[in-house]
Amino acid sequence: MIKTDILIIGAGPTGLFTVFEAGLLKLKCHLIDALPQPGGQCSELYPKKPIYDIPGFPEVLAGDLVNNLMEQIKSFEPGFTLAERAQTIEKLEDGSFLVTTNKGTQHNAPVVAIAGGLGSFEPRKPPIPNIADFEDKGVAYMVKDPEVYRNKKVVIAGGGDSALDWSIFLADIAEEVTLVHRRNEFRGALDSVDRVKELKDLGKINLITPGEVDGLQADENGHLSSVSIKKKSEATEEIQLAVDHFIPLFGLSPKLGPIADWGLEIEKNAIKVDNTLDYQTNVPGIYAIGDVNTYPGKLKLILCGFHEATLMCQSAYKRIHPDKKYVMKYTTVGGVTGFDGTKKEAPKAVVKAID
Amino acid sequence: MEEDVKITIIDREGETHEIDAPTDMNMNLMEVVRSYEIAPEGTIGICGGMAMCASCQCYVLSDTELPEMQDEEEAMLAEAFHVEDNSRLGCQIPITHDLKGLKVQLAPEE
Numbered sequence: 001m002i003k004t005d006i007l008i009i010g011a012g013p014t015g016l017f018t019v020f021e022a023g024l025l026k027l028k029c030h031l032i033d034a035l036p037q038p039g040g041q042c043s044e045l046y047p048k049k050p051i052y053d054i055p056g057f058p059e060v061l062a063g064d065l066v067n068n069l070m071e072q073i074k075s076f077e078p079g080f081t082l083a084e085r086a087q088t089i090e091k092l093e094d095g096s097f098l099v100t101t102n103k104g105t106q107h108n109a110p111v112v113a114i115a116g117g118l119g120s121f122e123p124r125k126p127p128i129p130n131i132a133d134f135e136d137k138g139v140a141y142m143v144k145d146p147e148v149y150r151n152k153k154v155v156i157a158g159g160g161d162s163a164l165d166w167s168i169f170l171a172d173i174a175e176e177v178t179l180v181h182r183r184n185e186f187r188g189a190l191d192s193v194d195r196v197k198e199l200k201d202l203g204k205i206n207l208i209t210p211g212e213v214d215g216l217q218a219d220e221n222g223h224l225s226s227v228s229i230k231k232k233s234e235a236t237e238e239i240q241l242a243v244d245h246f247i248p249l250f251g252l253s254p255k256l257g258p259i260a261d262w263g264l265e266i267e268k269n270a271i272k273v274d275n276t277l278d279y280q281t282n283v284p285g286i287y288a289i290g291d292v293n294t295y296p297g298k299l300k301l302i303l304c305g306f307h308e309a310t311l312m313c314q315s316a317y318k319r320i321h322p323d324k325k326y327v328m329k330y331t332t333v334g335g336v337t338g339f340d341g342t343k344k345e346a347p348k349a350v351v352k353a354i355d
Numbered sequence: 356m357e358e359d360v361k362i363t364i365i366d367r368e369g370e371t372h373e374i375d376a377p378t379d380m381n382m383n384l385m386e387v388v389r390s391y392e393i394a395p396e397g398t399i400g401i402c403g404g405m406a407m408c409a410s411c412q413c414y415v416l417s418d419t420e421l422p423e424m425q426d427e428e429e430a431m432l433a434e435a436f437h438v439e440d441n442s443r444l445g446c447q448i449p450i451t452h453d454l455k456g457l458k459v460q461l462a463p464e465e
Contacts (some may be wrong), residue, residue, distance in 0.1 A: 044404070045402060045407055047409070049405070124434075124465065126436055127436045127465070158428075158434065159433050159434060160434065181433070182433050182438070183429075183433045185433070187430040253401070253408060253465065254401065256397075268395065268396035269396060269397025269398065270393070270396070270397060284446075296389075300403075354389065
């Protein structure tokens, strides 16, 4: 069991900055994120795009902002549970919370800060009516273990890097790889596009473009046995293809997910909080900060998330140490003392008399 | 107001809204839909207008001339669902006087 002072759900910019503000109050943090890397949307969706409204940064790339935040919080030694989604929350007898991920990792903390942004990133599922019936029965939205596909017939759908890369990778493993995409153009890395073309010319990848998988059929055990593909050349043509596996790779999209079932007040797909004080939810001890919360006048801006995180930490401190007196101290005055023993502080002014 | 342009938006429930869209605030069609709350918050404009999520996909029903599709929009629509020949991303359509008489229908939520 992982124990910490503030358990932060979501490792986007708001969650990361929380570690800094908590660290100044000597509170330790641990972060959970469904993505395999910290940074949230900034890393996953637009790392190379510029942001112009971070105070003090006339222009900063989203990816660089995340790197800077990681550097800023390093000395506070945050823990990370990455590539796992916070699934359930339970209030224990001592008033603390137990949060368990979809992979069973347990976390215990007196304060939970949900900095979940738009939610956790989940694979986008194509709207084929019976597709849910085939999940784990031939349909998978990501490749977990390529060996599953050895000597099997596989159809992959999508036009981005993951569709291209897995087509290339599985071409050597699977008996047959078919790649279906709605356009003739792919938007992956040029190398990957060229490689897929080579493999197509070698007959190792069967390419169907422009086309779309629009039907799934089962064998007598309910396992996927074939897919229907609508090929849109001059005349639309319906192809029936016998396959063992269908892997739709259409990227990720954020979903509020299990957090929606935690008994928190939800409005407009966001968590309602008290914006007059500390961004606490209707459950004392659970806070929601950044894009995931809502209150009158809410703006989903990184800079607002930073502010909310700062006030939230003050409230968390009072909750964790109800009897301790404390006043906020400027970092310029107090410096930054890390949990790793490092200390940053303003150099002392030198006083010297002039003879 | 002179800054406004009249456009028609059919929401996801099939209801028609005739609205005045401001041309002077650097807005796009997705933002106009949000400002009039024609689709619930959190179901449209999720990526904020970067042509990265297709939550603002709409079908263009009038023959209004629209700005040409750029690569990012085309690539996103190639991966989106429920796409038709008249699909566009609302976030890539700036509100100008040229949109006078535009009629669009919001695509279903994914």
